[in-house]
Structures are given as C-alpha cells and as structure tokens.
Amino acid sequence: MSLIEVDRLGRSFVVRRRAGRFRREAHTVHAVRDLSFTVEPGEMVGYIGPNGAGKSTTIKMLTGILVPTAGRLRVAGIDPSRDRVALTRRIGVVFGQRTTLWWDLPLRDSFALLRRIYRVDAARFRRNVDTFTELLDLGDLLDTPVRQLSLGQRMRGDIAAALLHDPEILYLDEPTIGLDVVSKGRLREFLRTLNAERGVTLLLTTHDLQDIEQLCSRVMVIDHGSLVYDGALHQLHARSESTRTLVVDLVDEADPIDVPGATVRRVEGPRQWLSFPADRSAAPLVAAVAAAYDVADLSIAEPDIEDVITRIYAHGVPGGQQAGLSHDAGATPGVPR
Amino acid sequence: MLYAAVAARAFRRYSTYTAATLAGIFTNSVFGVIIAFTYLAVWRQNPSAGGYDARDALTWCWLAQALIMPVAIWGGGATDELAERIRTGDVAIDLYRPVGLLGWWLASDLGRAAYHLITRGAAPMVVGALLFDLRMPATLGAALGFAIAVLLAVVVSFALRMLVACSAFWLLDQNGVKNLAAAAATFCSGLVVPLVLFPAGWQEVLVRLPWAAYLQVPVDIWLGHRSGVDLLLGLALQLFWAVVLLAACRLVLAAAGRKVVVQGG
Amino acid sequence: MADALATVRRNPLSGALWGLRAYLILARMWVRVSLSYRASFAALTAGQFLITGLDFVGIVVMFTNVDTLGGFGLPEVAFLYAGSGLCLGLADLALGNIERLGARIRTGSFDAMMVRPVPLYAQACADEFSLRRLGRIAQSMAVLVWSVVVLDLAWTPLKVLAVAGMLVCGTTIFLAVFTLGAAFQFWTTDGSEAANAFTYGGNTLTQYPLTIYPAQLVKVLTFVVPLAFVNWYPSLYVLDRPDPLGLPAALQFASPVAALALTLLARLAWHRGVRRYRSTGS
Numbered sequence: 001m002s003l004i005e006v007d008r009l010g011r012s013f014v015v016r017r018r019a020g021r022f023r024r025e026a027h028t029v030h031a032v033r034d035l036s037f038t039v040e041p042g043e044m045v046g047y048i049g050p051n052g053a054g055k056s057t058t059i060k061m062l063t064g065i066l067v068p069t070a071g072r073l074r075v076a077g078i079d080p081s082r083d084r085v086a087l088t089r090r091i092g093v094v095f096g097q098r099t100t101l102w103w104d105l106p107l108r109d110s111f112a113l114l115r116r117i118y119r120v121d122a123a124r125f126r127r128n129v130d131t132f133t134e135l136l137d138l139g140d141l142l143d144t145p146v147r148q149l150s151l152g153q154r155m156r157g158d159i160a161a162a163l164l165h166d167p168e169i170l171y172l173d174e175p176t177i178g179l180d181v182v183s184k185g186r187l188r189e190f191l192r193t194l195n196a197e198r199g200v201t202l203l204l205t206t207h208d209l210q211d212i213e214q215l216c217s218r219v220m221v222i223d224h225g226s227l228v229y230d231g232a233l234h235q236l237h238a239r240s241e242s243t244r245t246l247v248v249d250l251v252d253e254a255d256p257i258d259v260p261g262a263t264v265r266r267v268e269g270p271r272q273w274l275s276f277p278a279d280r281s282a283a284p285l286v287a288a289v290a291a292a293y294d295v296a297d298l299s300i301a302e303p304d305i306e307d308v309i310t311r312i313y314a315h316g317v318p319g320g321q322q323a324g325l326s327h328d329a330g331a332t333p334g335v336p337r
Numbered sequence: 338m339l340y341a342a343v344a345a346r347a348f349r350r351y352s353t354y355t356a357a358t359l360a361g362i363f364t365n366s367v368f369g370v371i372i373a374f375t376y377l378a379v380w381r382q383n384p385s386a387g388g389y390d391a392r393d394a395l396t397w398c399w400l401a402q403a404l405i406m407p408v409a410i411w412g413g414g415a416t417d418e419l420a421e422r423i424r425t426g427d428v429a430i431d432l433y434r435p436v437g438l439l440g441w442w443l444a445s446d447l448g449r450a451a452y453h454l455i456t457r458g459a460a461p462m463v464v465g466a467l468l469f470d471l472r473m474p475a476t477l478g479a480a481l482g483f484a485i486a487v488l489l490a491v492v493v494s495f496a497l498r499m500l501v502a503c504s505a506f507w508l509l510d511q512n513g514v515k516n517l518a519a520a521a522a523t524f525c526s527g528l529v530v531p532l533v534l535f536p537a538g539w540q541e542v543l544v545r546l547p548w549a550a551y552l553q554v555p556v557d558i559w560l561g562h563r564s565g566v567d568l569l570l571g572l573a574l575q576l577f578w579a580v581v582l583l584a585a586c587r588l589v590l591a592a593a594g595r596k597v598v599v600q601g602g
Numbered sequence: 603m604a605d606a607l608a609t610v611r612r613n614p615l616s617g618a619l620w621g622l623r624a625y626l627i628l629a630r631m632w633v634r635v636s637l638s639y640r641a642s643f644a645a646l647t648a649g650q651f652l653i654t655g656l657d658f659v660g661i662v663v664m665f666t667n668v669d670t671l672g673g674f675g676l677p678e679v680a681f682l683y684a685g686s687g688l689c690l691g692l693a694d695l696a697l698g699n700i701e702r703l704g705a706r707i708r709t710g711s712f713d714a715m716m717v718r719p720v721p722l723y724a725q726a727c728a729d730e731f732s733l734r735r736l737g738r739i740a741q742s743m744a745v746l747v748w749s750v751v752v753l754d755l756a757w758t759p760l761k762v763l764a765v766a767g768m769l770v771c772g773t774t775i776f777l778a779v780f781t782l783g784a785a786f787q788f789w790t791t792d793g794s795e796a797a798n799a800f801t802y803g804g805n806t807l808t809q810y811p812l813t814i815y816p817a818q819l820v821k822v823l824t825f826v827v828p829l830a831f832v833n834w835y836p837s838l839y840v841l842d843r844p845d846p847l848g849l850p851a852a853l854q855f856a857s858p859v860a861a862l863a864l865t866l867l868a869r870l871a872w873h874r875g876v877r878r879y880r881s882t883g884s
Contacts, residue, residue, distance in 0.1 A: 065716045067880045088719040100714040116627050356792035367799035371807045378814035382668035513645050520653040529660035
C-alpha cells in the first residue's frame with residue numbers, strides 16, 4: 001500500500017452564472033478531473049501547474065479540507081474526508097501565504113501549545129524543538145510574537161511547527177514565495193536534509209521552478225484539472241523538446257558556427273550561443289566545435305525550466321498526454337502506458 | 338476638486354460591502370423595534386415625559402438607529418484607516434502636509450457617511466415608518482435644518498474620532514481609547530436613553546457637550562422642538578464644537594508630526 | 603491495515619471529551635497572552651464593566667420619569683436585566699470570538715484550524731478567548747445582588763434552584779444562539795452583523811418585562827425563537843408573578859426544554875455548515 005493513493009479523483013463545483021437579466025444558469029466546473037497517482041514513503045514530489053489548474057484543490061482534498069466528488073483517496077490508509085482528525089496527526093501542512101501559527105503568541109508558546117494539541121511526549125518534543133530551532137536558525141526568534149516576524153522568519157517558524165509531531169508527510173504550498181534568494185537556498189537545503197535524514201515524504205506546490213529543480217526528482221504537472229505529466233524531472237526535458245545552450249567564446253569574431261546537431265541562436269562579437277536538444281550529450285558537440293574553430297572558452301547552460309513548463313502548459317506533452325504518465329523508473333521513455 | 342474625488346472614492350469603496358450593509362440594516366431594524374416598545378411603555382406611564390409625546394419618542398428611536406452609522410457614534414469610519422496607518426508607520430509620509438491631511442480624511446469620512454446615510458440611514462427609517470406612527474418634519478425649514486445638522490454632526494463626530502485615532506501615536510493602538518470614546522458617545526448622545534429623560538441637572542450639562550451634536554440637535558430640529566432661533570442656536574452649538582475640535586486636531590497632528598520626526602518614524 | 607480499521611471505530615464521547623480538553627488548553631493559552639499585557643487587560647475589563655453598565659444606568663434614568671414599566675418596578679426590572687446580562691455574559695465569555703468565523707474563513711485561518719487534530723467547534727469557541735468579558739458578568743452580578751437585597755423575596759429551596767436553573771439554561775440558550783449566528787456565516791461570510799440582532803438584541807429585549815411587547819411577539823419569543831426562556835419565565839416564578847398573558851404556569855419550568863431544543867438546532871446547523879464548507883471550499 002502506497003502512502004498516498006489517489007484513484008480517479010474528481011472535484012467539481014456547481015457555479016451559477018447569470019444568463020440574461022434574471023435567470024441563473026447552473027454550470028459545472030471540474031476543478032480536478034480523473035486524477036490518479038501514488039506517492040511512496042520518502043519521495044519528494046513537485047506539484048506544479050498554472051493558476052487555477054487544480055493544485056490547491058488537490059492539496060485541500062489530500063489534507064481533508066475539501067471533500068472529493070468522485071474517485072478514491074487514501075493518505076496513510078486514512079480517508080481524509082471521513083477521518084480528518086486522525087489524518088491531521090500524520091501530516092504537516094505549511095501554507096505559504098498564511099500562517100498556521102497564532103498571531104499574538106511567541107513561537108515558543110505556539111510550539112508548546114502544539115505539543116499539547118498533538119499530544120507529543122515531552123522528551124521527543126524537546127528534541128524536535130532543539131533540532132529544528134538549530135536547523136532553521138530560530139534561536140533568537142523563539143520569544144518573538146509571530147506578528148512581529150518577517151515573512152522568511154515566519155515561514156521557518158511555520159515549517160518547524162508543522163514538523164514537531166513527526167508527521168509522515170509534509171505538504172508545502174508555495175513555501176518559498178516572497179523569500180529572498182539566500183533564504184530560499186537555505187530552506188531548500190533544510191528540506192533536502194529533512195527528507196534524507198528523517199524520511200519525511202514531501203509534496204510541494206510551487207511557482208518557483210528552481211524549487212523543483214533543486215528538490216524534486218519527480219514532478220507532476222496539472223493543467224485544467226488533469227495530470228499532464230507525472231515522472232522524473234530529467235525526462236520532462238526529453239518529453240518537452242527543451243534545449244540546452246552551449247556558449248562559445250571564440251578567439252576572434254567569426255561567422256555563425258556550423259556544426260551538426262546545433263543551431264546558432266545569437267551572436268555578439270566573438271561570443272555565440274548554440275542550442276541543442278536537452279536529452280543529448282554535449283560532449284560530441286564540444287569536440288566538434290573545438291576541432292573546427294579557435295575556441296577561447298565555452299560553458300553549458302541547462303534548459304530553462306520555465307520554458308519547459310510553458311511549453312507543456314501551452315501545447316501539452318509531445319506524444320500525447322499519456323506519454324509522460326509513467327513514473328516507473330524502469331519504463332522506456334517514449335512508450336505510452 | 339481633489340476633496341470631492343476623495344469623498345467619491347470612499348463612497349464607492351463602502352458601497353461594495355452589500356452583504357454587510359444588508360445584515361446591518363436588519364440588525365438596526367430589530368433593535369429599533371425593541372427600543373420602540375420600550376419607549377412606548379415609558380410614555381404610556383408618563384405621556385409627556387421630558388417634554389416629548391409618544392410619537393416624538395418613537396421618532397427619536399428610529400432616527401437614532403438611522404444615524405448610528407452615518408454619524409459613527411460607536412467610532413470607526415475613515416479614522417480607523419488612519420489609526421492603522423499610524424500603527425504600521427505609513428503615516429510618516431502623510432504627515433508632511435498636516436493641513437491637507439485633515440481635509441483629506443474629512444472628505445473621505447464624508448463620502449463614507451453619505452453612503453451610510455443612504456443605506457443604513459434611510460432603510461431603518463422606512464421600516465420604522467411602516468411599523469410605527471412616526472412624526473415627519475413639519476416644515477421645509479425643519480427638513481433643511483435637519484440636513485445641515487446631520488452634516489455638522491458627522492463633522493463633530495469626525496473630529497472626536499480623529500483625536501481618538503491620534504492616540505495611536507502615543508499608545509500601542511487606538512483600541513483602548515476607542516472603546517472608552519464609544520461608551521461616552523453612546524451614553525452622552527442619548528443613544529442609551531434620550532437626553533430629555535435625564536434629570537434636569539444632568540440635562541443641562543449633557544446638552545452642551547459635543548455629543549449632544551450627534552443626535553439631540555438634529556432630532557430636535559426634525560421634531561420641531563427646535564425651530565426659529567432655537568434651530569439656529571442648535572446649529573451654532575454644532576458649529577462651535579466642530580471648530581474647536583478640528584482646531585484641537587490640528588494641534589495634535591502638529592505634535593504628532595514633531596514626535597514622528599524626532600523618533601525617525 | 604490497522605489504520606483502516608481504526609477509521610471505522612469512532613467513539614463520539616471520547617471525541618467530545620478531547621474537544622473539551624483542547625478547548626481548555628487553547629483558552630488557557632489566550633488568557634496567558636492577555637494577562638501578559640496586564641494594564642491593557644485591566645483597562646479593557648473595566649471598560650467592559652462600564653460600557654455594559656450604561657444600559658442599566660439608562661434603565662435607572664427611565665425610572666426617574668416613571669414608577670413602573672410594563673407593570674414592574676425598578677428592582678424587578680433590575681432582576682430581569684441582571685438575569686439576561688449574566689446569561690449573555692457567560693455565553694459570551696465561553697465562546698470567545700466565534701462570531702468572527704466569517705472573517706476567519708475569508709482570511710484562510712479556518713483552513714489552518716482544519717489541519718489540526720482538534721474538533722473544529724472547540725477551536726472556534728476558543729478563538730481569542732478573553733477574560734475581559736468578565737466585565738459584563740461582574741456588572742450584571744452587582745445589579746443582581748442589589749435587586750435581590752431590595753426585593754426582599756421569600757426564598758425557598760425551589761426558588762434558589764429556579765435561579766440556578768435560569769442561569770444554566772439561559773446561558774445554554776445564548777450559547778446556542780451564538781453558535782447559530784456563527785454557523786450562518788458558513789453561508790454568508792459577510793453577514794456576521796445579522797447575528798447580533800439575536801444575541802445582543804436578544805439580551806436587550808429580555809432586559810425588560812415582556813409585558814411591554816405585543817402579545818403575539820411574546821408568543822413568538824416563547825414558541826418560535828425561545829428567548830423568553832432565558833430569564834422571563836423563570837423570573838415570573840421567582841418574583842411570584844402570575845403570567846401576565848395568561849399562558850400556562852408550566853412554562854416557568856420549561857427552560858431546559860427550550861435550551862435542549864436550541865442546542866440540538868445549533869449542533870445541526872454547525873455540522874451542516876462545516877459540510878457545506880467542505881463541499882465548496884469557501
């Protein structure tokens with residue numbers, strides 16, 4: 001049994017739209033449609049999609065806030081819509097844009113309150129507080145009321161709070177939003193450690209695709225309520241025809257470089273940008289360029305993931321939607337399920 | 338003109354709260370009914386208590402419910418936004434032009450008051466008139482005088498609320514002072530019990546306080562108890578308090594400005 | 603597998619007890635927070651005492667113009683006033699800021715409540731629990747003591763029981779009304795002020811002898827919106843007054859029935875409200 005089992009999950013809303021002066025037309029909106037996936041313990045999964053795609057609806061169903069209208073959902077063997085309280089003991093949730101802490105309470109008091117609410121035994125609790133205080137650098141902040149914390153500090157406090165009861169799963173909804181680059185980096189480092197050392201399963205929704213790149217080996221892409229990609233991140237590049245860029249600094253200015261397998265995108269003096277398919281190795285290309293031209297220096301830029309995702313949002317995955325829906329590592333790329 | 342635009346924008350902003358306005362009208366009407374029966378019981382026992390008759394008392398009751406929100410007797414209005422800006426420190430920018438500041442907030446509050454007058458002022462009055470036998474202004478002069486009196490009441494109320502909001506410059510926030518001010522206003526304006534019912538000694542003091550400008554003056558003009566010279570004297574009392582309190586606001590804002598500069602915002 | 607079985611076995615009683623314990627834990631924490639700002643807390647409580655006391659001052663002022671109101675003298679009206687005030691005060695104290703549920707839903711803090719292992723009702727009741735509401739309770743108590751001393755009633759054990767019952771049932775009725783007002787906000791998050799008409803309006807209404815209202819209204823307050831059971835009917839018994847409308851004397855002991863009925867209605871409304879929230883997500 002997987003940790004999270006989602007089977008043909010659906011959630012629709014009836015929206016009443018005005019049709020004419022007085023009549024109201026009922027209109028069914030499928031926020032989530034026929035969603036199926038499983039998550040095993042210890043995975044770090046990214047969950048992305050455009051706004052309104054159904055991300056937060058899915059998270060709300062997984063955490064028991066919203067009740068599904070179709071399909072089957074089990075988290076740690078529990079049905080979230082029927083056993084909310086039992087489920088909440090096994091999960092932690094961090095909402096990026098609003099806090100789960102109490103506004104007027106200092107962090108220390110919030111933590112103490114959570115200990116009693118989650119019924120964590122004193123010794124384990126103290127160890128967790130000490131660990132997370134150190135890892136998340138909360139030492140000076142423990143006596144500050146939440147309302148006086150900056151966004152980054154509050155986020156760290158929220159994460160610590162969500163982990164004090166040793167949940168098996170941690171849901172993070174836009175955790176790096178509004179943070180500066182340094183804080184984002186430190187947060188990602190923390191999450192990696194968390195997953196590696198404590199085996200906490202992570203499900204992360206984000207618009208910051210760097211989060212995905214740095215944290216998640218697996219990414220699910222949702223669009224218009226349906227899963228359009230579920231698999232390894234590196235395969236996503238292959239699927240979406242994304243390109244890498246070879247930046248060549250020639251000794252002297254020259255005409256655009258002509259080598260098989262690459263296209264010149266831009267020329268600025270002696271520097272040229274060549275793009276080539278992301279799933280190919282750069283080595284033969286580098287050798288070919290170096291052999292034919294006087295090269296001063298070169299570097300490789302990884303595919304812009306924004307670009308990748310935008311292509312998927314706009315065009316769907318080449319090869320059809322089914323092409324990406326296999327997260328079994330042994331499956332042959334390109335073979336539909 | 339700038340101030341007209343500010344008032345219009347405040348009016349528009351408040352008009353988006355439809356559900357809250359409807360809920361408020363409902364509550365005003367329920368309280369109006371309860372209090373109306375209370376007054377009827379008093380005037381049944383004493384038909385000319387305080388120089389009013391039962392019809393006067395009922396009209397007072399419904400006018401009071403109607404004027405609570407426009408005159409902001411319990412506080413609130415545009416000055417709450419100012420208090421919030423003081424709390425967050427955003428006000429430091431505003432303080433560079435203290436004259437403009439007062440006019441700006443007054444215009445905003447008048448826009449809000451206009452919206453509340455049309456909705457939470459008119460609606461309870463209609464309900465009250467349908468359910469009970471109310472007295473309407475007898476002459477055009479009374480109606481006009483009432484209109485001016487309501488405008489002046491809002492200004493006096495604004496000035497007091499402004500002073501309350503400015504307490505946030507010195508205290509943590511305005512809430513403590515705001516509560517006390519609401520209590521004083523509720524009592525001294527006659528919202529708890531009409532001022533005419535108070536014993537003579539109390540009345541003489543209460544009718545000269547700024548809070549008398551909130552309800553007593555406008556309602557007495559509407560009822561015809563203040564006509565001719567008395568009507569003008571009533572407006573003069575309101576005007577007096579408006580001027581004095583606005584001047585106090587200017588002084589307080591100047592002091593606040595100095596404080597902010599010294600503290601560096 | 604064991605977890606799957608666990609979800610089937612659900613013990614409502616232990617769930618309710620946990621809810622109560624969690625409520626006390628949360629409430630205690632709020633009290634500690636407010637006491638840490640001691641001066642502000644004292645000022646707010648004193649302020650509440652004064653503000654709620656103004657209502658009674660208003661009644662006293664009325665009585666400088668009349669001798670009786672609806673056939674009741676000042677001490678009797680004071681008794682009614684105090685009963686209603688105590689019941690509202692106790693309910694208000696117990697239920698924190700539950701009337702702000704609409705605001706909580708709009709800002710998303712309700713979702714934060716939903717991911718904690720505590721029954722939602724317990725969390726909503728404990729929300730910003732504050733002892734400053736003791737101000738109203740203290741003020742009503744003072745008026746009650748005054749009225750009892752002045753009235754010089756012939757006390758019997760049954761009458762003492764009736765007063766105790768009035769406080770318990772009246773508070774329960776107001777608890778239910780507050781809860782209904784909060785549940786209403788699952789449907790309209792902005793309509794919170796409408797609930798005030800029934801809670802604070804109900805209090806204002808029952809401060810006076812119900813004889814000042816038309817007979818039909820009193821019947822509505824007895825059989826439809828049973829606010830008359832908060833203090834009026836039990837007080838008729840304690841004050842040795844026959845029912846002015848000629849309604850059966852049995853009503854004077856029927857407060858528990860009204861309290862129970864409203865409690866069941868409130869519970870239903872709350873569950874329906876939560877169900878609606880979980881079906882629409884907003």
